[in-house]
Amino acid sequence: MQSRYNRRLFIRQSDFPHEPIQRPDPIRTTYYRLELEAVEGLLAHIDADFVKACELIQASKGRVVVVGMGKSGHIGNKIAATLASTGTPAFFVHPAEASHGDMGMITRDDIILALSNSGSTAEIVTLLPLIKRLGIQLISLTGNPDSPLAKAAEVNLDARVEQEACPLNLAPTSSTTAALVLGDALAIALLEARGFTAEDFAFSHPGGALGRRLLLKVENVMHAGAELPQVARGTLLKDALMEMTRKGLGMTVVLEADGRLAGIFTDGDLRRTLDRNIDLHKALIEDVMTPHGKTARAEMLAAEALKIMEDHKINALVVVDKDDRPVGALNMHDLLRAGVM
Template structure:
């Protein structure tokens, strides 16, 4: 008689894990969706308090609520609302001095009974700072002490024991995001403001980098005079390595451009290159951009016109720079 095959196989465990993951996501999605119907006057009051505050937003919470609080503080700070996190335990032992009367405190506690918060909250209110509570219990001590209470309660945790903070922390985080985005829109905080808060990120590079920051200038610009021969222009293109050369008049104003693509098209024709000038085959009135334009505008121009190089000119059409797609890639604009 053959032994019975074990039922707890890797395959069955994997199937069970998939079912669990789907259940967790369903519970947490429902928890976040349920917040919508609870938003009302207290949310509007919280936004108004923060907009009117002359100081900063201070976020505090214990345990998992503290982790969520740190993320909410970071999101607020990066979207136009100066904010930072203070640990309530440390606040009770000296860090309370970091909170000033002009500040607003956002206190997070799912139960609304975190002892560490309840110790410092009366002191914060006494000094005149505003208090916003995010809890899962509207009748909790913390909720009752708050000037504005945001109800982030959940019907159940995703944890099968209904103990580990899971759906409740997701709901609190979503409530914090809703508050941050509402403040962002109320302040008129735009992409350029966001870029200034994130100068090291890709958006910062795209919105803070100007053409003048990355263009070739001076002797690095390929240029020849209108009277130059075709051969002289090719030599200039080869020396400067931009895949093109500008053709300028006696005042150094741009008269035309000649590119690698133009050369390939001419090679298919029966032309005596030794006897022609570059002025005879150049493109007149080429695409150009201002040095004060954003580098991303150069990217958009190149994409729109399907070109890989662009000349940079000043208001009087004098040639001041040049760049190609490699320059933009090196600057991490694209």
């Protein structure tokens, strides 16, 4: 049975052992082609109604409440999540549950986006009189512009398709793909209209990698105060090594007499010092340190500090204030633990 499916969608080497593998062209494969045509057909539907839907949502003082039954409900859930993560507050309400109390989640300031390919889903049609009575604005996303749902809406987003990818033309396939793409288009159009930025996106995704890169600052990960290894110019190298050992960062800051940054001494500097056969007990720290070195600022994004390290192939940075006085330090391990890299 699996082999039969693969002959329709894919070609396996085991099916034709004496012939080279022929890579299928997905666009020419029936299922792919039908869904691709459904998406391409949406281009003709991005018209004044689409613009009006965007304007209604942008002008709304409330949230977008997405409703849908069955497969349309699954698509609606995803559309609500995409809207919410791109600057348009939204959530999904199951229309059957709405008839049994969940309508209380919806306020008069909200706007409803109702998905139904037929436009006559009973659970949604049942809600129409109440939606109208409450004066809640309604946007429909249907495959039938002459349906009860489309006619009741302030604006209908036309998601009709010629044929489902299902060979029986029954299972929601092309229609759900078209609805999903249209919902994504709505979310992205609103994102652009609101001037939604990458930093705004990060605030909606604080637990993700992008959130950490765009929100985490150097001050959030640096070692400061008593944790900062530091010695003054004129300190013996052996004493500086003891400071490095106590603080465990693999480096120490070297200070001028007035507290400004004189340099940095790292494990790498120590290895280079050993190659020079310098007496570790008699050498002064300024004789072997890296003068000044690369620095970061506390208010800088941690991702910017990482780029400095990568560009200059170094593993540690001194964090200085506006007067070039060290206030902290960080290394690659700190950024790795913070999930910035």
